Amino acid sequence: MTKVLRILLPLLVMGLAAPLSAAPSSVQVTWRLLDYIAVDYAGAVGHGEIIDAAEYQEMVEFAGAAQQSIRQLPDHAGKAELERRVQELKQAIAERREPTVVARISRELGSKLLTNYPVPLAPASPPDFGRGAALYAEQCATCHGAAGDGTGPAAAGLDPPPIDFTDPIRARERSVFALYQVIEQGLEGTSMPSFSGLAAPDKWALALYVGSFGFPAELAPSGEKVWKGDAALRQSVILEKLITVTPNNLLPTSPLQASDALNAFLRRNPQAVMASASSGLNIARDRLAEAEAAYKRGAQDQARDLALSAYLDGFESVEPTLAVRDAKLLAGVERAMAALRTDISNFAPAERVSADVRELHSLLARADATLREKNSSAASSFFGSLTILLREGLEALLLVVSMIAFLRKSERQDALRHVHAGWIAALAAGVATWALATSIISISGASREITEGMGSIFAALVLLWVGIWMHGKSQADAWQKYIRTHMSRAMSRGSAWFLFGLSFLVVYREVFETILFYAALWEQGNVNAILGGAAVALGLLAAIAFAMLRLSQKLPIGKFFSYSSVLIAVLAVVLIGKGIAALQEAGMISVGVLPGFPRIELLGITPTIQAVSAQLVMFGLLALGFWWSRRETSAP
Numbered sequence: 001m002t003k004v005l006r007i008l009l010p011l012l013v014m015g016l017a018a019p020l021s022a023a024p025s026s027v028q029v030t031w032r033l034l035d036y037i038a039v040d041y042a043g044a045v046g047h048g049e050i051i052d053a054a055e056y057q058e059m060v061e062f063a064g065a066a067q068q069s070i071r072q073l074p075d076h077a078g079k080a081e082l083e084r085r086v087q088e089l090k091q092a093i094a095e096r097r098e099p100t101v102v103a104r105i106s107r108e109l110g111s112k113l114l115t116n117y118p119v120p121l122a123p124a125s126p127p128d129f130g131r132g133a134a135l136y137a138e139q140c141a142t143c144h145g146a147a148g149d150g151t152g153p154a155a156a157g158l159d160p161p162p163i164d165f166t167d168p169i170r171a172r173e174r175s176v177f178a179l180y181q182v183i184e185q186g187l188e189g190t191s192m193p194s195f196s197g198l199a200a201p202d203k204w205a206l207a208l209y210v211g212s213f214g215f216p217a218e219l220a221p222s223g224e225k226v227w228k229g230d231a232a233l234r235q236s237v238i239l240e241k242l243i244t245v246t247p248n249n250l251l252p253t254s255p256l257q258a259s260d261a262l263n264a265f266l267r268r269n270p271q272a273v274m275a276s277a278s279s280g281l282n283i284a285r286d287r288l289a290e291a292e293a294a295y296k297r298g299a300q301d302q303a304r305d306l307a308l309s310a311y312l313d314g315f316e317s318v319e320p321t322l323a324v325r326d327a328k329l330l331a332g333v334e335r336a337m338a339a340l341r342t343d344i345s346n347f348a349p350a351e352r353v354s355a356d357v358r359e360l361h362s363l364l365a366r367a368d369a370t371l372r373e374k375n376s377s378a379a380s381s382f383f384g385s386l387t388i389l390l391r392e393g394l395e396a397l398l399l400v401v402s403m404i405a406f407l408r409k410s411e412r413q414d415a416l417r418h419v420h421a422g423w424i425a426a427l428a429a430g431v432a433t434w435a436l437a438t439s440i441i442s443i444s445g446a447s448r449e450i451t452e453g454m455g456s457i458f459a460a461l462v463l464l465w466v467g468i469w470m471h472g473k474s475q476a477d478a479w480q481k482y483i484r485t486h487m488s489r490a491m492s493r494g495s496a497w498f499l500f501g502l503s504f505l506v507v508y509r510e511v512f513e514t515i516l517f518y519a520a521l522w523e524q525g526n527v528n529a530i531l532g533g534a535a536v537a538l539g540l541l542a543a544i545a546f547a548m549l550r551l552s553q554k555l556p557i558g559k560f561f562s563y564s565s566v567l568i569a570v571l572a573v574v575l576i577g578k579g580i581a582a583l584q585e586a587g588m589i590s591v592g593v594l595p596g597f598p599r600i601e602l603l604g605i606t607p608t609i610q611a612v613s614a615q616l617v618m619f620g621l622l623a624l625g626f627w628w629s630r631r632e633t634s635a636p
Helices: 002-020 027-042 053-071 080-093 101-115 129-139 176-185 200-210 216-230 231-236 238-244 256-268 271-276 279-295 299-326 329-344 348-373 378-409 413-441 445-474 476-487 493-524 528-553 559-583 607-635
Strands: none
Touching: 027 053, 027 080, 053 080, 053 348, 053 607, 080 101, 080 559, 176 200, 176 238, 176 413, 200 413, 216 231, 216 256, 231 528, 238 271, 238 348, 256 271, 279 299, 279 348, 299 329, 299 348, 299 559, 329 348, 378 413, 378 493, 378 559, 413 493, 445 528, 445 559
16 A cells, blocks of 8 residues: 555645646747737738838748647637638738738637637736836836836847837737736747746736836826726726736727726726626626537537636636635535536537526626625624634544554554654645745646545545555454554554655645635634634634544544544545545536535535445445455454
8 A cells, every 4th residue: 555655646746736837828829929910010011011021021920820829729619710710810911901900800819719728817816016016127127118118228239129118009909918928938039038937926017017108107097087987897897807908998988098097097006806806706707608609609619618617717716705605605606507517518408508507697696796795794704714624624633633543552653753744744735835826826726626636536545445454453353463463563664654645635635725715714804703713613623633532542442443444434435525526626527417416515425426426436345345354354
């Protein structure tokens, strides 16, 4: 077993680390090329004539690179349409068509690209404008100038010259996301280097600050009036829209002056778009509408991807807060999301898919109303804090205490340090992972679900072996024989790593989710009540641990192993159910809904065929293992 653990643990660690170090995708690179063409083509061609031969050649090369990149994308139902549209773009450039036509084709192609191959387009929280100003002064002002007009002291002699960010025409056509991509990857053939070494929040902050130069600060007060005076605008402009939409499309039907003023305000105050606190629900609504439309036109794969995006990129961002305020409503939304993905995968009639979407819109409206309520009461914050910590900590506590009790029973106090080192390291790693995810890098919803799901399944498989092994030692004679054969030996390095790894794994999988829940709860206020609830929960967990350790000392060795094996078996069944459910939410496992089947979070029971089947299989393996171990022990 320890050999298997030594093989699998590094793989698990690699799986946990993988979401934290993803390189920019080819989709984002292609999108940046298309955005660049849409903005800069006007400087190359006018009235059917080439204005700048070098710029025109660059447009031809960029269109060719975009075509090549699209050809290399994974197969998808919408890929043929993308290939057709990129050929149309190349033809329009070759024919030197008007900039407005080329810009329209390029923008539409970029939009379709992201619809068919969704990628993260915005940070999880608003960029820090002040941090962006500091970074610009350090990294960019030498070339682009303190005012962003491209006349910095190092600009002389650069070919091409640094971009003038104050040019209003260019500024209105360039999104913050496009600027982020340039900062991330640099621009070939220019003096603009890549700043990929900067942390993701710093790159977003710098992109936002650079994007503000085209909209003078004196317009911001007028923009604030526009923002506060239009409730519909505040509802529609979420953080992703502020980041990805070009400024001239943020308020397309209003006068140019009002649009510029709004951009001047929001780019200096991006936190304003978070005031509604329902931006994730707006993303979910948009994705659901797009999924329904895609399904009706026969694009099943695209519809399934959009339905998954509605959950991972939209709804999941509000899950922690909603779990505290209305756990029953949260379960209802998750069930309805799963039902929609199932119907899409099963080619259900379009009317049924539309009915699923309508139900979800109704549930999301209720969630929106719940999230818009004033901060929760002190009592609800207290009990929310109490139940979160108890629920997430109990599973890990039971197993770690069982390990400690086992080592004490075996008189192997020398091995306790490996167990303690494991859970302490897990606490530190959980906090570090959360800090990275919120301040340095961005972990998508899918990555979080995959990490939790793989960790749960791996832990369940380990517990399957541990439970059967403990059950086999539940008879005193068997235990005494094991003591004589094995426990008199010094603990091997492999055994030490087994104890450390198991302790680390079962605690780590709970820590990150717990911190996310507390972060959401903290935003609601009532800090003293939250801390009080956490203190009571810690006290209860400590009392449970103390009681278990005292009880284990009094129990005969046979009963101790018998009870422990049952406890570990239950945990294995719970974890395998939670792991399958998490991978279903990440879209890695299909979803077959069991109508009317209960959802019991504490037992890891999710009303899907796959999750329940996995738990039944685990139960069957445990029963078979218990029978076999008892049979082997009873044999003469």
